Amino acid sequence: MREEGVLKPASATIRDVARHAAVSVASVSRALNGHSNVHPDTRARVLASAKSLGYVPHAGARSLSLARSHAIGVVLPDLHGEFFSEIVRGMDREAGAHGYHLLLSNMHADAELAAQAMRSMRGRVDGLIVMAPQIDATGLDEALPAGIPTMLINSPDSTGRGAMRVDNRAGIDAIVRHLLASGRRALVHVAGPAGNIDARERREGFLAAMARHAPGQPSRVIEGNFREEAGERAVATLLDEGEAVDGIVAANDMMALGALQALREAGLDVPDAVAVTGFDDVPLARYMGLTTVRVHLADMGARAVARLIDALEHPSDRPGGDTEWLTPTLVVRTTTTERTDP
Amino acid sequence: MREEGVLKPASATIRDVARHAAVSVASVSRALNGHSNVHPDTRARVLASAKSLGYVPHAGARSLSLARSHAIGVVLPDLHGEFFSEIVRGMDREAGAHGYHLLLSNMHADAELAAQAMRSMRGRVDGLIVMAPQIDATGLDEALPAGIPTMLINSPDSTGRGAMRVDNRAGIDAIVRHLLASGRRALVHVAGPAGNIDARERREGFLAAMARHAPGQPSRVIEGNFREEAGERAVATLLDEGEAVDGIVAANDMMALGALQALREAGLDVPDAVAVTGFDDVPLARYMGLTTVRVHLADMGARAVARLIDALEHPSDRPGGDTEWLTPTLVVRTTTTERTDP
DNA sequence: CCGTCGTCTGTAACCGGTTACATAGACGCG
DNA sequence: CGCGTCTATGTAACCGGTTACAGACGACGG
Numbered sequence: 004m005r006e007e008g009v010l011k012p013a014s015a016t017i018r019d020v021a022r023h024a025a026v027s028v029a030s031v032s033r034a035l036n037g038h039s040n041v042h043p044d045t046r047a048r049v050l051a052s053a054k055s056l057g058y059v060p061h062a063g064a065r066s067l068s069l070a071r072s073h074a075i076g077v078v079l080p081d082l083h084g085e086f087f088s089e090i091v092r093g094m095d096r097e098a099g100a101h102g103y104h105l106l107l108s109n110m111h112a113d114a115e116l117a118a119q120a121m122r123s124m125r126g127r128v129d130g131l132i133v134m135a136p137q138i139d140a141t142g143l144d145e146a147l148p149a150g151i152p153t154m155l156i157n158s159p160d161s162t163g164r165g166a167m168r169v170d171n172r173a174g175i176d177a178i179v180r181h182l183l184a185s186g187r188r189a190l191v192h193v194a195g196p197a198g199n200i201d202a203r204e205r206r207e208g209f210l211a212a213m214a215r216h217a218p219g220q221p222s223r224v225i226e227g228n229f230r231e232e233a234g235e236r237a238v239a240t241l242l243d244e245g246e247a248v249d250g251i252v253a254a255n256d257m258m259a260l261g262a263l264q265a266l267r268e269a270g271l272d273v274p275d276a277v278a279v280t281g282f283d284d285v286p287l288a289r290y291m292g293l294t295t296v297r298v299h300l301a302d303m304g305a306r307a308v309a310r311l312i313d314a315l316e317h318p319s320d321r322p323g324g325d326t327e328w329l330t331p332t333l334v335v336r337t338t339t340t341e342r343t344d345p
Numbered sequence: 346m347r348e349e350g351v352l353k354p355a356s357a358t359i360r361d362v363a364r365h366a367a368v369s370v371a372s373v374s375r376a377l378n379g380h381s382n383v384h385p386d387t388r389a390r391v392l393a394s395a396k397s398l399g400y401v402p403h404a405g406a407r408s409l410s411l412a413r414s415h416a417i418g419v420v421l422p423d424l425h426g427e428f429f430s431e432i433v434r435g436m437d438r439e440a441g442a443h444g445y446h447l448l449l450s451n452m453h454a455d456a457e458l459a460a461q462a463m464r465s466m467r468g469r470v471d472g473l474i475v476m477a478p479q480i481d482a483t484g485l486d487e488a489l490p491a492g493i494p495t496m497l498i499n500s501p502d503s504t505g506r507g508a509m510r511v512d513n514r515a516g517i518d519a520i521v522r523h524l525l526a527s528g529r530r531a532l533v534h535v536a537g538p539a540g541n542i543d544a545r546e547r548r549e550g551f552l553a554a555m556a557r558h559a560p561g562q563p564s565r566v567i568e569g570n571f572r573e574e575a576g577e578r579a580v581a582t583l584l585d586e587g588e589a590v591d592g593i594v595a596a597n598d599m600m601a602l603g604a605l606q607a608l609r610e611a612g613l614d615v616p617d618a619v620a621v622t623g624f625d626d627v628p629l630a631r632y633m634g635l636t637t638v639r640v641h642l643a644d645m646g647a648r649a650v651a652r653l654i655d656a657l658e659h660p661s662d663r664p665g666g667d668t669e670w671l672t673p674t675l676v677v678r679t680t681t682t683e684r685t686d687p
Numbered sequence: 688c689c690g691t692c693g694t695c696t697g698t699a700a701c702c703g704g705t706t707a708c709a710t711a712g713a714c715g716c717g
Numbered sequence: 718c719g720c721g722t723c724t725a726t727g728t729a730a731c732c733g734g735t736t737a738c739a740g741a742c743g744a745c746g747g
Contacts (some may be wrong), residue, residue: 014492016702016703016704017704026727027726028703028704029705029727030727032704032706033705036705042724042725042726059464059467059490060703061468062704063702063703064468065468066469067406067702067703067705067733070732072405087430087433088427088429088430091430091449092429095449095451096451099450104449104466104469106446106447106449107433107446107448123404123446125404126734150356286629290632370733375696383695383696384694384696402733403732405734406733409733468704689746690745690747691744691745692745693742693743693744693745694741695740695741697739697740698739699738700737704732705731706730707730709726709729711727712725713724714721714722715720717719
């Protein structure tokens with residue numbers, strides 16, 4: 004039983020406005036949406052009524068009848084700090100500029116949960132941006148809902164979808180060349196988690212770069228998981244084994260920072276004794292003087308949104324199913340070269 | 346392995362399922378939503394049809410008829426890096442755990458745009474989380490849509506809304522006491538932007554703490570804007586004037602880091618010559634050894650979501666219009682005390 | 688054998704917008 | 718004066734779900 008002491012501030016509907024302005028709902032709709040075939044007097048009356056009733060259109064109803072929600076679903080893995088914020092911020096900026104909203108849904112490595120998350124977005128988003136580096140190609144294909152425009156970021160290829168990819172091999176190649184050029188020879192790669200596509204490409208890129216630019220040199224890989232502690236553990240392992248190392252190529256910045264800290268705590272000078280490099284160029288890297296390659300995460304997110312919106316608003320164009328590669332740029336800082344005063 | 350016979354691009358609706366299973370839409374709806382009054386045979390037939398058609402319920406339509414969207418609108422100012430990601434992550438975690446989505450909308454300092462953003466969420470979210478530290482109380486009251494449950498974060502009070510607030514005065518008080526206890530006397534506060542409620546409270550907190558704990562000491566305030574450069578500029582100003590200073594109390598971490606860098610470039614030792622403190626404890630602060638107060642941003646976001654969802658699902662309870670204060674905790678690092686090996 | 692009850696199902700009216708189509712006037716013209 | 722055109726408006730059918738209500742049917746008790 005509804006016992007409302009005061010009058011309930013239930014939002015006005017378009018029919019309330021129509022009644023108040025003594026016109027039909029069609030005229031209200033036309034007036035509010037700026038259609039041309041509305042008499043100026045009618046439009047004025049409608050606008051006045053809408054304002055006086057505090058009418059705000061019901062976006063849900065609107066998108067149901069238009070089959071257009073002006074929202075973009077974003078499905079990301081459980082990302083850490085800066086990585087997450089940079090990407091989302093780039094997306095948000097671009098989406099906002101085009102009048103779109105972002106509907107977020109995190110997903111935990113599991114492909115089944117990812118599929119679940121994507122399904123639950125049917126009917127509330129116009130398109131999807133999916134980042135699933137840890138899911139294999141067939142798993143991804145099964146999880147992706149059909150019939151909704153989708154952009155993939157750093158995920159396995161899926162036929163017919165647009166994609167944004169970081170050129171991991173080129174990035175690692177630049178790192179390796181830089182280290183070799185500065186005289187380092189005994190390089191070790193601290194890899195990312197198995198099953199992650201970026202981690203895999205960086206590992207392969209490392210081995211390929213070594214084979215190409217320093218044939219004959221041994222190239223070692225230590226397993227990691229993209230987390231800071233993995234970098235520390237990798238250094239501990241190397242020290243335990245007493246192996247000669249003068250360069251550590253981490254698969255991402257956080258592991259590089261872990262390694263950096265462990266090296267310094269062990270009394271080894273960076274970069275004199277050992278050089279350290281990362282990957283991604285999170286903001287933290289600049290503060291810590293970490294040499295790395297810059298990915299421009301925000302731009303990648305923004306670009307993904309821009310392409311998706313373009314595909315949404317010009318469906319006539321080709322399906323946009325191509326992959327755009329972003330080439331990361333080398334950023335040399337003090338973990339590989341002496342500080343030179345600016 | 347499934348054969349792709351006829352490729353049906355348009356998604357199936359509940360009526361398609363009903364036709365396929367030779368039942369009414371009502372039965373399909375009941376079967377899929379687990380109502381009890383459905384014959385087991387019917388339910389099985391419906392589920393089979395739904396699966397074979399690849400049916401996924403249309404969330405938009407569903408929320409229209411249920412007047413429930415299971416989405417929470419999030420309106421944030423244009424936040425920087427870690428601050429943004431920490432809060433959003435906390436919210437996302439909590440929302441996901443309760444089966445809610447987050448609908449993001451950035452807003453640029455302008456109150457009018459904020460109002461716009463909130464209005465555009467009518468009908469697609471069940472509740473709103475708003476963080477508007479830069480809008481004054483009356484502006485906020487006008488912008489907030491009526492009739493939708495709202496939680497405020499670090500915003501001016503608005504009657505009848507729940508709120509989460511950081512106890513800025515307590516945080517600054519702890520900082521000031523810590524500095525005074527370590528023998529510093531000539532403290533300077535680098536303030537945040539005018540109009541920002543957190544900035545204002547921290548400034549007032551600084552003056553109050555100085556008056557209380559070090560009466561007679563001069564207490565100076567330099568204007569800033571929460572950005573790194575403002576910290577650098579503040580130091581430049583102090584050096585120009587040749588004023589004696591042994592402690593800089595920045596209104597947030599980024600300005601503290603800017604000041605830290607400027608001091609070191611000027612050849613002044615931190616903490617020996619000058620101590621530096623921040624506010625927020627962004628992850629970066631730990632790496633830079635910055636003494637600060639920790640706000641637990643993620644927890645604040647999560648708590649805001651939890652309270653909002655609670656209010657949504659138990660509307661019978663009291664309107665939840667009270668303010669929850671989070672007391673930040675002092676984190677002492679090397680910018681105020683000598684490094685002692687851990 | 689009939690009335691009652693409980694279980695299962697279908698019809699149709701919502702939710703709050705948009706818009707195709709029909710229609711009513713106003714106007715111009717032969 | 719009759720007819721075609723054009724403009725402004727209203728009616729009602731959507732969009733894709735949920736659910737109140739009513740009806741069909743079988744079981745059960747009297």
